[in-house]
Amino acid sequence: MSTPPLLRVSRLFKHFGGLTAVDHVSFELQSGEIIGIIGPNGSGKTTLVNLITGFVKPDEGKVFFKKNEITKKPPYTITDMGIARTFQMIRPFYQLPAYKNLIPSLFSPRVRRLVGGKYGDRDAVAMDILEEVGFERDSSVPYKTARNLPHGYLKRLELGRCIALRPEVIILDELFSGMSIAEVTSTIPIIEKLRDEGIAIIMIEHRLRELFQITSHVLALNFGRKIAEGTPEEVLNSPHVKEAYLGSTEAAEGEIAC
Ligand SMILES: Nc1ncnc2c1ncn2[C@@H]1O[C@H](COP(=O)(O)OP(=O)(O)OP(=O)(O)O)[C@@H](O)[C@H]1O
Ligand SMILES: [Mg+2]
Numbered sequence: 001m002s003t004p005p006l007l008r009v010s011r012l013f014k015h016f017g018g019l020t021a022v023d024h025v026s027f028e029l030q031s032g033e034i035i036g037i038i039g040p041n042g043s044g045k046t047t048l049v050n051l052i053t054g055f056v057k058p059d060e061g062k063v064f065f066k067k068n069e070i071t072k073k074p075p076y077t078i079t080d081m082g083i084a085r086t087f088q089m090i091r092p093f094y095q096l097p098a099y100k101n102l103i104p105s106l107f108s109p110r111v112r113r114l115v116g117g118k119y120g121d122r123d124a125v126a127m128d129i130l131e132e133v134g135f136e137r138d139s140s141v142p143y144k145t146a147r148n149l150p151h152g153y154l155k156r157l158e159l160g161r162c163i164a165l166r167p168e169v170i171i172l173d174e175l176f177s178g179m180s181i182a183e184v185t186s187t188i189p190i191i192e193k194l195r196d197e198g199i200a201i202i203m204i205e206h207r208l209r210e211l212f213q214i215t216s217h218v219l220a221l222n223f224g225r226k227i228a229e230g231t232p233e234e235v236l237n238s239p240h241v242k243e244a245y246l247g248s249t250e251a252a253e254g255e256i257a258c
Contacts, residue, residue: 004067006031006200007083007169012051012061014224021047023224024061029169034191034201036211038235039221040244045204046088048221049171053085054078065169080110084167086158088174088204092146098135099142101157102126105164114166126164133160134186152183159190170194171202176210184210208232220244 005028014022022044029035039045050056052063054075062071070078093101105111106122119125131137133156146154155175162170172191176184184207192214195201205211211218212232220228220241228238235241 003030005029005064006066007052008062008064009048009052010062010064012048012058012063014047014051014056014058020224022051022058025219025221025224025226026061027219027226027229029200029202031168031200032195032198033217034195034203034215036215036218036232037202037204037221038206038208038211038218043221043244044224045221046173047224049085049173049202049204052078053083053171079165079167080108082110082166082168083171084162084165084169085171086155086162086173086175088177090154090158092149092154092157094147095145097143097145098149098153098157099123099126099130101146102129102160102164105161108165111164111166126160129160129163130157132163133157133190134183135160151178152180155179156183156187159187163194167199169200169202171204173204174206175203176205176207188214 007029010026011024012022013024025048027035037045037048047056051058054073054077057072062069064070065081065083070081103122103126106119106125111119127137127142130142135142135153141153146157149157155178159175175187179187188210191201203211203215216231218230218232218235219226220235220238222240222244227240227244228235
């Protein structure tokens with residue numbers, strides 16, 4: 001018998017006026033699995049994340065997390081249940097030092113409940129998490145205000161904020177965009193470690209070569225619709241995906257990837 005999914009998205013549909021942003025998309029995510037979601041600009045990836053995490057309410061469809069229906073619940077409830085996300089347009093507390101950006105997560109009701117109010121020195125925990133996402137502990141970087149951090153650090157700060165929430169699902173909306181190749185290379189093992197700890201991860205990515213290093217299960221969207229699902233090879237070989245990316249079904253697989 002197959003394990004029930006951790007997250008089940010069923011026929012989510014959202015339109016903005018005459019524009020259909022997400023068109024009856026369904027998929028399932030298991031604990032400890034990484035799923036990649038790809039698609040051209042404007043294909044509905046971020047809207048799908050917003051529908052799952054409660055930032056946008058669907059017109060139709062349902063979302064289940066651990067068998068509980070979470071459709072249309074507010075974002076703070078969904079986060080409290082264990083689904084954390086990063087934002088494509090990052091939203092740090094720019095005026096706070098990097099490590100202080102994690103403090104709201106560490107004082108969240110979820111973390112208090114899980115840790116039993118005995119976390120000790122939260123600044124120290126924040127520092128440990130920042131080190132985990134690649135901030136040099138013995139440097140000035142964790143103490144810099146977010147406004148003074150390079151973009152690649154801000155993206156990793158977003159990941160740290162998610163980790164601090166001790167989630168069961170993390171949704172990464174283009175985490176790699178704006179990162180240098182060295183930053184992406186050092187972030188991949190961090191994501192794999194989270195997966196190995198049992199966290200399920202959804203990665204929205206345009207950087208396909210790097211995405212395909214860490215996931216073997218990919219969905220492709222176009223005009224809000226799921227046009228392919230399977231292994232990276234299966235998805236890249238789909239004529240719908242070739243057409244979505246290149247406007248031609250004649251295109252070779254390698255041309256899409258990178
Ligand atoms: N709040 C909104 N109001 C109106 N239209 C919206 C809104 N949010 C998204 N859209 C539209 O819905 C479509 C899907 O947008 P979405 O941001 O989900 O795409 P995406 O796949 O994340 O794109 P990208 O790769 O550029 O991040 C786009 O046409 C976008 O303009
Ligand atoms: Mg987007």
